[in-house]
Amino acid sequence: MKLRMNDEFRAAQARRLTRRWFLQDCGVGLAGVALSSLLARDASARPKSPNPLAVKAPHFTPRAKRVIYMFQAGAPSHLELFDYKPELAKRDGQLPPAELLKDYRAAFIKPNSALLGPKYKFAQHGKCGMELSELIPHIAGIADDICLVRGMQTDAVNHAPAQILMNTGTQQFGRPSFGAWTLYGLGSESENLPGYVVLTSAKGTSGGASNYGCGFLPTPYGGIPFRSTGDPVLYLSNPAGFDAQAQRSSLDTLHELNELGFAAAGDPEIAARIQSYEMAYRLQTSAPELMDLSQEPQHILDQYGIKDVKQANFARNCLVARRLIERGVRFVQLFHEAWDQHGDLTKAIKKNSEDTDQASAALVKDLKQRGLLDDTLVVWGGEFGRTPMVQGGNDGRDHHNRCFSMWLAGGGLKRGHVHGETDELGFNVVRDPVHVHDLNTTLLHLLGLEHTKLTFRFQGRDYRLTDVHGNLVPGIIA
8 A cells, every 4th residue: 555645745745846835824724635636636847866877878889888897806826817927937936036025014924935836838829839737727718809918917915905906996995896987887787686786705805895885975876795505686586475466556655755855955865776776676577587597508518517596605796797798788797715825835726716617717718709899898816916936835825916817809809819928936027017907997988988087976086997197008909
């Protein structure tokens, strides 16, 4: 049954408009009786709340429309996966050159720890001859479709600050994430799902929700975590005894009240509230259908390595990511924190690769087969690299921010291309460095967004994802 506004609230709302004030305070007595009809009559004159997620035009013609970001939290070792160093293998057990360690800051180990040679073999793959580890045979199989960036750099040396820097452009909490900036700049093409969806596996992230939050941007731009089991979003299902008709009536009345509030105050958070209530209502139908992988043919499940469609893991999230962008979602981010190998590197990185390699490659191949890769950006990487020096006895590596590797694929990127080079020990970048800010600048550019123009005024100054930094990296653009 539709909720009715009480007399006090009606009187307060009546005073907002001169005509209603006149009717009530001049003794006519019609305001209380006819408020509903007055609201209906004046509805066209009230400013309607905008949809914060409405599609917006980019600054210029984009090369890509959407993003799938596979964030490998914990920091995969570039030396075991993407950046083979035979000289490091030769010097295994030796001390690093003293000049190499000048002004070097490690997270935990002493800088003069012995060098540790790579634990796995590398070989060339694809027509491009990209050199990749035996740990990632499936990613090696898409070598001609990816752009490998070997010269990544960051400022932070510990996980939470580095993850937040990678995802928000700063080590400080409370800033909007890359996904939130993307939604703010472009909106979303999905009416029944959030524009920015977050999927997690393994341990989550050290940086927590700050990695996908909206910061000071309006609430709808933040990432919405979807669960793998039960309701995709907590409390999505109606409680017992509350049927669809009662829910719709309640929402209609809430919508009317919120529209009144927006007309009076113009607060964008009221518009966000309206949008969130309606989105939650539509999610009750769209989210369960989205997460039901039993609809997928067996050969697709086999391609991703999914043996149980209900089992929560990275492979399942990769397939859900493809299903999300097919439904118009603008930004999907997968977080898989398992790569922090301070010890037990040989065994643990093998397990991590087995958990992620097949599905990561399958996602790229699946997008390509469906004609989606050309206008989708795929990003794979963590927050920093690992030291050439040993930690944890003889089988571990510490945090290393001076160089690491990431790979990209999709719209506007070079394919079968290696960008950047590190020194013979994998310690410093010696050619074509790419800072986190440069990467974000370039990804925004491919989405048709000029990073210096994508700004939001907060507390007296304009902010942006790249802050006062960031240079385009033309060497990775096709």
